[in-house]
Amino acid sequence: MSKSVELVTPPLREGPYRSLCTDCGVSRLEDPTLCGKACQFIAPDYPALETRVHGRPRDITRPDELHFGPFRAMYRAALNPSREGAQWTGITTRLAEVLLERSLVDAVLTMAPDPDDQWRPRPVLVTNAKDMAQCRGMRMGFAPLLALLEPAREKGYRRLAIIGIPCQVHALRALEAELGFERLYVIGTPCSDNTETDKFHTFLNLLDAKPETITYLEFKADYHVELRYNDGRVRLIPFLKLPISKLPQDFFPLTCRTCVDYTNVLADITVGYMGGTGAQWLIIRNARGEELLTHIQRELVLSAPVSVGKRASSVKGFVENVRRAAGGLPLRAMPDFMRPIMGWLMPRIGPRGLEFARTRVEMKAAETVLHLRRAVPRRMRSMIPDHIWALVKPYGLEPEPGEARSGATRESARAVDTFEKI
């Protein structure tokens, strides 16, 4: 891998403390009050932003838009050859790299690993295409990506590409018009179950006696976590055997347990893996997303996504468990003797491909409702978009008085109608 000059993060302003905040960087801008307009955790207006960015809001009568947001095309995909150090095959960083190679942008705003802790993200502005190699891979944690928008403007960068997770992309889109950039390419990844980097280290400590030797971790769509080590070893752990019950109660912050956008619906292109059955998963959302794809199409192996299995019983069981946990009741633990059997069965009989992605989106939507209802019920009305209510209605979760916006009941009824036809 080409290692040129180490990417530098300029000094960042401190932002005021905010509850329900993933430090996306807006509170560190010159005007921290912009959070009120930008924040996914205050009063997101997805239909308005989807219309501004994609020309229309999600159409819940079109297959999968209720779950994945507006889109023009979806693919299973792999970059060929895959790139060293990438989280999957490196499509995300390659898209940005090609924009720099072709001088279509002045800089790319993304995360690089902290020199002292490879798992800690830090925001950087990349101007040399070769330096995108240093940004490959996933870090766990939050870092103020958007705080670098002002330094980017001061340096005279007018055309930017940004790689971001959904809460960062929401804030970016909400402020896009007033930021005044000539051109923005927004490359998004899905995101769920993020946590602070320090807490993530406690998870690594539970997984291995020598956590410092782990160089890669991914929750695969085949119900396994893959670990890679610095001596080349690979270890697969079935989800059911993960030491989740040993994690502290506050391991996942409330932001990530109540996040309403799993698939990055406001990006031009979403690059994930959930719906990819072992490959990557591309969601092309608008004309700019289509343009991005054309720049690397010849380097990609593309195929149609598949969808296998039925999600309803998995989601139902999950909702029941979250409901019990949120209500203070003990989780129904699976007996130990069942774990290896279920660990073997789930990749074979569980939902796969697009059905796996729908499963996870519905689980996240149910978590949003149940955790907010327990922790900050007064935020439900402003924080929960109508489509979330539509996603959870088949599982018996409906808004109680004062919890929903006015359109939620109508959206739920239409969505249930669509759900029953699938």
Ligand SMILES: Cc1cc2nc3c(=O)[nH]c(=O)nc-3n(C[C@H](O)[C@H](O)[C@H](O)COP(=O)(O)OP(=O)(O)OC[C@H]3O[C@@H](n4cnc5c(N)ncnc54)[C@H](O)[C@@H]3O)c2cc1C
């Ligand atoms: C915390 C987290 C949770 C995720 N959960 C899911 C999931 O549940 N389902 C799913 O389909 N995909 C998820 N993803 C995305 C997935 O891990 C891959 O990043 C994505 O599939 C792209 O793979 P790639 O090989 O194309 O990426 P690469 O080419 O390796 O590029 C990865 C890009 O992600 C950026 N990045 C890494 N860590 C962070 C971070 N903490 N914050 C912001 N940007 C970061 C890097 O700077 C780089 O630009 C998650 C990503 C993160 C950061």
Ligand code: SF4
């Ligand atoms: S997540 Fe971003 S927009 Fe929201 S409060 Fe934090 S800094 Fe502000």
Ligand code: SF4
């Ligand atoms: S799960 Fe949601 S809130 Fe948490 S880091 Fe990811 S996008 Fe942000």
